Amino acid sequence: MKLEIKNLKFGYNSTPVLKSVNMVAEPMVTAIIGPNAVGKSTLLKCICGILKAEGSIVFNGKDLKEYRKDEVIKTISYLPQESSTSAVMTVLEATMLGKINSLGWRIKDEDLSASMDTLEKLGIEDLAMRPMNELSGGQKQMVSIAQSIIRKPKVLLMDEPTNSLDLQRQLELFDVIQTITEDNGMTTVVALHDLNLAARYAGNVVLMNGGKVVASGSPASVITEAMIRKVYGVNARVTLDGEGIPQVIPINSTRKCRIKKAITG
Numbered sequence: 001m002k003l004e005i006k007n008l009k010f011g012y013n014s015t016p017v018l019k020s021v022n023m024v025a026e027p028m029v030t031a032i033i034g035p036n037a038v039g040k041s042t043l044l045k046c047i048c049g050i051l052k053a054e055g056s057i058v059f060n061g062k063d064l065k066e067y068r069k070d071e072v073i074k075t076i077s078y079l080p081q082e083s084s085t086s087a088v089m090t091v092l093e094a095t096m097l098g099k100i101n102s103l104g105w106r107i108k109d110e111d112l113s114a115s116m117d118t119l120e121k122l123g124i125e126d127l128a129m130r131p132m133n134e135l136s137g138g139q140k141q142m143v144s145i146a147q148s149i150i151r152k153p154k155v156l157l158m159d160e161p162t163n164s165l166d167l168q169r170q171l172e173l174f175d176v177i178q179t180i181t182e183d184n185g186m187t188t189v190v191a192l193h194d195l196n197l198a199a200r201y202a203g204n205v206v207l208m209n210g211g212k213v214v215a216s217g218s219p220a221s222v223i224t225e226a227m228i229r230k231v232y233g234v235n236a237r238v239t240l241d242g243e244g245i246p247q248v249i250p251i252n253s254t255r256k257c258r259i260k261k262a263i264t265g
């Protein structure tokens with residue numbers, strides 16, 4: 001499903017955040033990168049319809065405004081940056097909730113097996129019968145991810161999905177995201193801070209700054225030393241590996257330490 005965003009504008013209490021966002025996402029993994037507070041989460045919330053923005057969001061030629069609410073829920077899955085699932089239920093039950101729109105009064109075998117399959121895909125099947133309120137932060141995050149992928153949406157929006165995950169889980173998660181995106185022809189849009197993960201796993205990188213998309217394209221065309229210096233204020237070394245994928249080694253900040261200044265005055 002092709003996702004086209006044209007001249008999107010949104011602000012909270014009349015403070016503009018998205019000033020004019022234009023971007024296209026095709027069926028592949030698209031990474032949205034950019035400094036804190038540029039509006040990455042706000043953009044994802046507009047795409048899934050939680051926030052109502054000016055401008056147009058078009059899925060396969062049809063404007064989001066023309067979709068019924070149930071169609072939107074069926075088409076798009078959204079994983080928020082902060083999700084707190086602490087209700088007293090098991091991981092298996094919580095995962096099934098991701099399919100809530102297609103669940104009947106009685107749980108069918110196929111719903112149970114879809115939940116188990118999803119947990120296995122993510123390598124957390126041993127957690128199935130554990131109560132949610134006893135999980136670690138990273139385990140809860142994996143369950144939230146299971147909820148967002150169980151119904152195989154056409155558009156998958158994930159906001160910082162690697163939050164709280166250890167290094168191995170981060171890589172495994174992106175392997176799974178890449179595989180399900182390819183297998184199901186999904187349009188996956190992921191907001192990410194880790195430029196190396198974005199470079200390795202995204203086919204398309206969209207850079208936001210100043211309320212706009214300031215660059216988009218292949219990882220090698222967007223993730224450059226000049227961009228990192230200009231947008232993030234960081235000197236970094238960027239080399240291309242054998243597959244032409246950029247690898248970023250941050251060196252130092254080009255600005256005075258703002259955190260230290262805030263503490264010492």
Ligand SMILES: Nc1ncnc2c1ncn2[C@@H]1O[C@H](COP(=O)(O)OP(=O)(O)OP(=O)(O)O)[C@@H](O)[C@H]1O
Nearest residue numbers: 012013017034035036037038039040041042043081
């Ligand atoms: N509910 C809200 N009410 C008012 N302002 C908000 C609200 N949510 C976000 N903002 C503001 O909008 C701006 C963009 O926030 P957003 O969460 O979209 O940024 P982000 O790019 O996702 O940042 P981060 O990388 O830190 O997650 C910030 O200045 C933020 O303070």
Ligand SMILES: [Mg+2]
Nearest residue numbers: 040041081159
């Ligand atoms: Mg955010």
